[in-house]
Amino acid sequence: MDVPDIQPDFxxxxxxxxxxxxxYILAAVILVVFVMLVIAAGALAFRGLAPERMRTWAGENIAWIFIAAAVLGGIGGLFQWFVNFDFGF
Structure with missing residues (x-):
């Protein structure tokens, strides 16, 4: 039996x-998480910048924000590699 080569068409x-x-969605989420990371780091670095409640929130969540930023950066890199990432600007 002679089977022809079949190539998918994407x-x-x-x-x-x-x-x-x-x-667009990925770029917006990356920007929001980056802003959250900057705000949390600023709240922890400068005592007079934010109230106590904000510093408590930043201290409890900065690791999760950093992990989210790293994961989204990885997803963005994979997206760039597979489908030519476009930030939408």
């Missing part, structure tokens, strides 16, 4: 739109 017109929407 050129569906809506995939480009999905990639753009996903890159």
């Amino acid at each position: 050129s569906a017109p809506f995939f480009g739109g999905f990639q753009v929407i996903a890159s």
Whole structure:
């Protein structure tokens, strides 16, 4: 039996739109987490910058914010590698 080579065709017109929407969402989330990380680090570094409750929140959550930033950065890197990441600017 002679089986021909079959190559998949991934050129569906809506995939480009999905990639753009996903890159906009990923870029927005990365920016929000980065701002949260800067605010938390600033609240911990400078006592007069934020009230006690804010410093308590920053102390409890800065590790989780840092982990979220690292994970989102990794996801952004994988997205760049696989589908040519576009920040949307």
